[in-house]
Amino acid sequence: MTEPATLPAQAVIGRRVEFAYYRDQTTFLPGTITAITDDPASLRIRLDGKRNNLACRPDYNGIRYLDQVIAVPDLPMGRFTPTGSETGFDHAFDGVAVVEFEAGDMAALTPDRAKAEAAIATYLREVLGMEDESEIRDEVAELRLRSVAFEWQPEDADADWHMDDAEPNTDHAVQVHYLPAF
Known part of the structure; x- marks a missing residue:
């Protein structure tokens, strides 16, 4: 003992x-x-x-x-504007961060569709091992522009942050290209 x-x-x-x-x-x-x-x-x-x-x-x-x-710093809470360096962003290509959620859906942190397509396609190839280019094209064709907000969760939550739909002009709303899991 x-x-x-x-x-x-x-x-x-x-x-x-x-x-x-x-x-x-x-x-x-x-x-x-x-x-x-x-x-x-x-x-x-x-x-x-x-x-x-x-x-x-x-x-x-x-x-x-x-x-x-020092005084113990408080954990940030509430909405925030992600940079892609936060825990959970799995990949970046040409400055565009990509996150894959547990259900298999994905988001590319950019309002630029061409950059989102390139980042998601690279993620599908390099991380998920997808080799069929026609399948990759079919996947990225399903990308949808969404206005979302990221919000920090408490320390013991199931994830550091959540992404939820938001009105475009609300505090910390950002546009992402979202790829739903089918």
């Missing part, structure tokens, strides 16, 4: 840390301690640019405690 970990003095909420995953103990990523639990002692760490916390023992050898202690 593993001995319970004790909290070192540096383990405080807001402490900046560097964290390395167990599989790669050479690449350390910056983050912040967002919570501490007892029995057994465990740290919750949010890596910079991520929405979900990681849990680790305070004596884990893949954590480096830094000198800086």
